[in-house]
Amino acid sequence: MDKRLKYLNAIRTFECAARHNSYSKAAEELFVSQAAISQQMRQLEEVLGAQLFTRVGHQMQLTPSGEKLFEASHQAFAVLSNGLNSIQSEDIAGELIITSTQAFCSLWLMSRLYKFSALYPMISVKVLGSNQVEDLNKKHIDLAIRFGSRARMEKNDGLTWESFGEDVVYPVCSPILVERMRLKNPQDLFNCQLVSLANETTITWKSWFDSINVSGFSSHQKKLEVTSSDMALHSVLSGHSVTLAASGMFESYLQNKQLVIPFFNAHPHKWERHIVYDAHSVKRKRIRVFKDWLLTEMNNSVLPFNDENPNNYV
Secondary structure: OOHHHHHHHHHHHHHHHHHHOOHHHHHHHHOOOHHHHHHHHHHHHHHHOOOOEEEEOOEEEEOHHHHHHHHHHHHHHHHHHHHHHHHOOOOOOEEEEEEEOHHHHHHHHOOOHHHHHHHOOOEEEEEEEOOOOOOHHHHOOOEEEEEOOHHHOOOOOOOEEEEEEEEOEEEEEOHHHHHHHOOOOHHHHHHOEEEEEOOOOOOOHHHHHHHOOOOOHHHOOOEEEEOOHHHHHHHHHOOOEEEEEEHHHHHHHHHOOOOEOOOOOOOOOOEEEEEEEOOOOOOHHHHHHHHHHHHHHHHHHOOOEOOOOOOOEO
16 A cells, blocks of 8 residues: 555645645634644655645645645545445434524524424424524534625535525515605605615615615615614514515515515515535435425415505415
């Protein structure tokens, strides 16, 4: 056997560092110190008699020798992972850890999970609601449900991204507010407090008003920023404000007449929905059944609007 294979652990560390172009990110993934990564790379370079990395500014770049080793090691570990998966028991029973935004979990997912549990009682689901983009590998999370523009998200994570549609965004408020403020046209919204998501630059009130050729938002004073859609919707439920929200987030409130769409003008941009997971996970059967259930449930829950009265479903 090739004696260099006794340095397989160092080669695994190298593959991780090369994939991230970073010693610090490799240290996070492997749960070791950055100094340990550096030491293993020095030892490996000494054994091979070749330089594998060179520093360019704050980044570690592969040398030509490093590129050859990365291609070979990346393919080898992929083959090894597939082989391990093929022989390891993949019984559907067990734990499945998923994550999504706090708003999606509380406003949509949690009220429907009982249906999944009824179909698959052998799968124990753990839900992590977070407004951060959680690291699936570091947190040992099996599946993420993410929203926004994929172009603005981290894609170099070695994970599978699957788009599963879009959510249309409308202004929503309580019927009490419509009556009290006598909302007859979009300009009347300037008499109300307008709630928006902090740090959101695409789906904004300004772009909504611009899309319907209504000016005056820049001088509007009654504004409130919150960090999540569930906070925004709870604010408008009080009957004192209006917010822009994805239809999937407020459909239950629309059905029970707690909220209405005052003006049936959709925002020019939509929330894109993505499922993110590791296609080589040993839990891939569990991931697949949850993914299939999620897509079916999402499609079944989207009720068409009546064109004449958007606050009534067809």
